[in-house]
Amino acid sequence: QKEVEQDPGPLSVPEGAIVSLNCTYSNSAFQYFMWYRQYSRKGPELLMYTYSSGNKEDGRFTAQVDKSSKYISLFIRDSQPSDSATYLCAMSANFNKFYFGSGTKLNVKP
Amino acid sequence: EADIYQTPRYLVIGTGKKITLECSQTMGHDKMYWYQQDPGMELHLIHYSYGVNSTEKGDLSSESTVSRIRTEHFPLTLESARPSHTSQYLCASSELHNSYEQYFGPGTRLTVT
Numbered sequence: 001q002k003e004v005e006q007d008p009g010p011l012s013v014p015e016g017a018i019v020s021l022n023c024t025y026s027n028s029a030f031q032y033f034m035w036y037r038q039y040s041r042k043g044p045e046l047l048m049y050t051y052s053s054g055n056k057e058d059g060r061f062t063a064q065v066d067k068s069s070k071y072i073s074l075f076i077r078d079s080q081p082s083d084s085a086t087y088l089c090a091m092s093a094n095f096n097k098f099y100f101g102s103g104t105k106l107n108v109k110p
Numbered sequence: 111e112a113d114i115y116q117t118p119r120y121l122v123i124g125t126g127k128k129i130t131l132e133c134s135q136t137m138g139h140d141k142m143y144w145y146q147q148d149p150g151m152e153l154h155l156i157h158y159s160y161g162v163n164s165t166e167k168g169d170l171s172s173e174s175t176v177s178r179i180r181t182e183h184f185p186l187t188l189e190s191a192r193p194s195h196t197s198q199y200l201c202a203s204s205e206l207h208n209s210y211e212q213y214f215g216p217g218t219r220l221t222v223t
Contacts, residue, residue: 002152004152006152034211041217043114043200043214043215043216044153044200044212044214045213045214046210046211046212049210088152090153092210095209097158097169098155099152100152101152102151102152103150103152
């Protein structure tokens with residue numbers, strides 16, 4: 001069983017839509033949760049970081065963690081064509097090792 | 111933009127050759143990582159390091175080796191390349207204690223024929 005499950009998409013939405021990206025995980029020891037964005041032919045870059053359960057907002061982006069359900073989400077409001085990328089969730093129990101999802105490819109159409 | 115560099119960006123090589131993928135960072139980060147990424151698959155951690163003279167194996171079984179003689183340099187070596195090694199290799203670095211933010215290089219796309 002994979003440590004982290006993520007729907008690969010692709011997800012295609014019109015500009016201005018609200019986007020919801022999700023991951024589930026199996027290891028209850030995970031307490032650090034990250035979202036990375038990866039553009040084509042580039043390495044991933046950190047978008048959001050959350051510790052334990054709860055919500056975190058940064059501009060148009062909101063990260064949610066529900067540890068009881070082992071479920072994390074990233075919401076993008078007012079999506080823009082420049083948001084078109086692959087979004088990877090990542091998580092860790094103790095910062096020694098990190099476990100990444102396979103990524104969801106998002107396409108925002110103008 | 112992150113100051114972490116990988117060379118070469120693309121490499122096509124024959125079976126049995128020895129190859130070294132280079133990774134350097136100028137941020138003074140103690141932790142460095144090597145990941146393997148195949149299309150549609152999750153990043154798999156193959157090696158990591160806490161600092162000079164420290165190397166650890168990740169969860170993905172790998173026939174590669176790494177060394178960390180200098181803080182800024184973390185090369186990955188394959189002694190005898192095989193077609194099964196064909197993949198994208200990503201190098202990353204982070205601070206030792208706030209390692210939730212990893213800075214990734216652009217990757218090396220390796221093809222073994």
